[in-house]
Amino acid sequence: MAVEQTPAQAGEQSRIHNIGYRNYDGPRLGRAYARRSLYSQSLRGSYGLGRSVKSKVLPMLIFVVMCVPAAIMVAVAVATTAKDLPVDYTRYAIFLQAVIGLYVASQAPQSVSRDLRFKTVPLYFSRPIETADYVRAKYAALASAMFILTAAPLLVLYVGALLAKLDFSHQTKGFAQGLVSVALLSLLFAGIGLVISAVTPRRGFGIAAVIATLTISYGAVSTVQAIAYNQESTGAIAWLGLFSPITLIDGVQTAFLGASSSFPGEVGPSTSEGVVYLLVVLGLIVGCYGLLMRRYRKVGL
């Protein structure tokens, strides 16, 4: 498909006018390719790549903030020849939940609100892709971006642990459990962030709404849990954790991924309660996908 330009370079103007229209007879890669392109464009966009310098600052900064504590812990572990890392792999994201919340609050609106606000969505749907392709590409892209954000510090911890010659099988198991946990977290947070952003086309409101949803639900749950703990109604604590995203993840990993609970008194859900947690998490992920589909069906052209 190499295209020969005419050698006649008789002045800029005439050259511009002399080049006739060329038809395109190369490949058209269709719907799946378009969906992949949208995925990679959105994923890169979540770190400001292919966007203005200004849009790179926040996501890159958050990424660094996520990784620095892990690097420090590793340095300490290597220097002090500790027996284990100062923090569990599964606990790391819980510690930095505010940073993760800030990331999803800033990047979910930029991923979907812009297209809605500037009415670019109809242009997508005037092409071979369908509503489901758009929703899947956007969802997968943000979830992947969040997975990169949350898994990178775990990788730092793991590599550091191996350098510090900590027990290989123990570390590998913990790392794998941590990865499963942050994968679930990424899917859940991305879904919630996207649904909220998709109904608030003003980006600023979207950011505020996501932050509010995450912090208010967590604040309410942990407060009520603390009250329940003080009144020694420990049975309620595990169930209360069902009502905020981060405590849901905490519950699932306590029940199934060998994590220690960060609930008051470390009373996490039992295995049977954990099944409920897992079902709620999966239900929320599916529900977010369904809500996004409904939202975009209505956008049409």
Added chain:
Amino acid sequence: MTVIATESLSKRFPRVTALDRLSMDVGPGVTGLVGANGAGKSTLIKILLGLSPATEGRAEVLGLDVATKGGDIRERVGYMPEHDCLPPDVSATEFVVHMARMSGLPPAAARERTADTLRHVGLYEERYRPIGGYSTGMKQRVKLAQALVHDPQLVFLDEPTNGLDPVGRDEMLGLIRRIHTDFGISVLVTSHLLGELERTCDHVVVVDGGKLLRSSSTTDFTQSTAILAIEVTDTDDHPDGTRAVREVLHARGIDTHDGSGLPGAGHILLLTADGEETYDLVRDIVADLGLGLVRMEQRRHHISEVFKDADDARDEERKEAVGHGG
């Protein structure tokens, strides 16, 4: 060959009937879809793109059924919406490349075609700047470019002249004409102004209240009188070339009209052509004066005149099973 065919196509919303048993055939070329606000033009385009199901009837685009082959249709057609659709914070190049990939073009081809297409619509250095700083005319060109970048067989242009000043409007109409003549792409262009489609379209479909009012080839209306439009250059000897030509024509007893109210008025002379000899006469006069002839073209009757009595015709048209012009 039929590019678009509809058969008793209806679209009913809970409160309004946007399309009412519309049947028409559209061939290759530039077709104007004319109608007042709310006539159902945009609704028709959405159905033809396979994005909104018809309540009744059927439609085919490029021989593909809109109800079942929407994806295939959208791969082969382009669409320029009537509303704003451009993100302000990216450049025209980045945006159009992305849209080309959304149409299935591989990355290298997407970049190459974007550069070509932006040049064809008349965007040069500006294309690297964020779209937010563009004028309305430039934004319309970007919107047009994203509809053409994948080299479709047919484009739907929904009110492309919306918001443009007379010069911008003229340029856009010229561009639309070229989409067919130079690029070989068929065009369905909507407008609520009958007049502006006169020079641009081969065929005009008029809809009103979702019903087909008229569908005919523009040349059908123009047989009665031919009006010749000429435009000449100025020279040092004749600083106002147009006036010089007019004076000579008047001296020979030929009346002219300055085309007031039409685009380019003041530089254009209109006269009634009596046949071949009028062309020869004009050519000789211009040559004798040493002027350059910028254009000499046959103007059609203004479509607005043709449709002046559309309201009267409507009732009769409804009685016949209308719809198959051209």
